[in-house]
Amino acid sequence: MTMIRVAVAGPRGRMGALAVETMITGREFLLVGVLDRKMAESSNMLAGSVPIYTDMLTLVDEAKPDVLVELTSHESVYPNTRDAIMNGIRPVVGTSGLTVDQIGKLSELSREHGIGCILAPNFSIGAVLLMKFAAMAVKYMPDAEIIELHHDGKKEYPSGTASLTARMMAEAAGSQEGGDAPDGRGTDVAGIPVHSVRLPGLVSHQEVLFGGEGQLLSLRHDSFSRQSYMSGMVLAVKEVMNRDCLIDGLDKIIG
Numbered sequence: 001m002t003m004i005r006v007a008v009a010g011p012r013g014r015m016g017a018l019a020v021e022t023m024i025t026g027r028e029f030l031l032v033g034v035l036d037r038k039m040a041e042s043s044n045m046l047a048g049s050v051p052i053y054t055d056m057l058t059l060v061d062e063a064k065p066d067v068l069v070e071l072t073s074h075e076s077v078y079p080n081t082r083d084a085i086m087n088g089i090r091p092v093v094g095t096s097g098l099t100v101d102q103i104g105k106l107s108e109l110s111r112e113h114g115i116g117c118i119l120a121p122n123f124s125i126g127a128v129l130l131m132k133f134a135a136m137a138v139k140y141m142p143d144a145e146i147i148e149l150h151h152d153g154k155k156e157y158p159s160g161t162a163s164l165t166a167r168m169m170a171e172a173a174g175s176q177e178g179g180d181a182p183d184g185r186g187t188d189v190a191g192i193p194v195h196s197v198r199l200p201g202l203v204s205h206q207e208v209l210f211g212g213e214g215q216l217l218s219l220r221h222d223s224f225s226r227q228s229y230m231s232g233m234v235l236a237v238k239e240v241m242n243r244d245c246l247i248d249g250l251d252k253i254i255g
């Protein structure tokens, strides 16, 4: 069996640490390096044998990964993903915060280089299904708002999941222009108000509410543990090897 050579960016983070564990234990994968801008002073190895790199070019030259699992921050995700594609490494991007414009540029770059890239703002199957159900429901109940609720350590808002959900809903409703959400009531994403809650005790939760005359439809997904993301991540790392362009969302992979 040929193993997929994987590198993880952001290995000290909540998600990155779990991704490292998953890639080390997965029999199909070989974790060949991690990208960490603040290398530990005491060691240049993670788990005793995985090299820690502080820059992408050295990682590319020395570790030769097939895939980069990107789990850093909204500031680093675009340059890391761009540099990976330009160096022939297939990115699997879990990090939130890419703008529509950046996604467009990455898509072009990916096609130009014939390098697969998967953007997966949420790796959990339940959240992906919620997005698909929301896109289905909005055609019949167009008055909708999104509430995303996360742990208080989350820096960015709205969440990547809520942003993709709103974009999928707008596309399904044929209203990609946006700009309809009233000022002061959440963030307008593609015309859909998104409300962001950050509280201790929460992990990751999302509700999409659809209002109609005398009725309310609520679609909700809860991740109680980050383990909920790992099977989707494994799927994306395998799947990106077979792609030659950018895929925006795991929903396009699960069909």
Ligand SMILES: NC(=O)C1=CN([C@@H]2O[C@H](COP(=O)(O)OP(=O)(O)OC[C@H]3O[C@@H](n4cnc5c(N)ncnc54)[C@H](OP(=O)(O)O)[C@@H]3O)[C@@H](O)[C@H]2O)C=CC1
Pocket (backbone or CB within 6 Å): 009, 010, 011, 012, 013, 014, 015, 016, 035, 036, 037, 038, 071, 072, 073, 074, 076, 093, 094, 095, 096, 097, 120, 121, 122, 123, 124, 156, 160, 229
């Ligand atoms: N797709 C999905 O299913 C999920 C996605 N996420 C997303 O993943 C991202 C990370 O989340 P989480 O792990 O909770 O965040 P954390 O803040 O816990 O971890 C992010 C890590 O990335 C590091 N980092 C930042 N910039 C760089 C860089 N340029 N190179 C290397 N490392 C860097 C940070 O370290 P430092 O700043 O100290 O250098 C930190 O250790 C977020 O955008 C979040 O929304 C989270 C959960 C699920």
Ligand SMILES: O=C(O)C1=N[C@H](C(=O)O)C[C@H](O)C1
Pocket (backbone or CB within 6 Å): 096, 121, 122, 123, 150, 151, 154, 158, 159, 160, 161, 162, 203, 204, 205
């Ligand atoms: O930061 C998190 O925790 C999460 N981030 C992703 C997002 O921004 O949607 C995915 C999930 O919601 C957890």
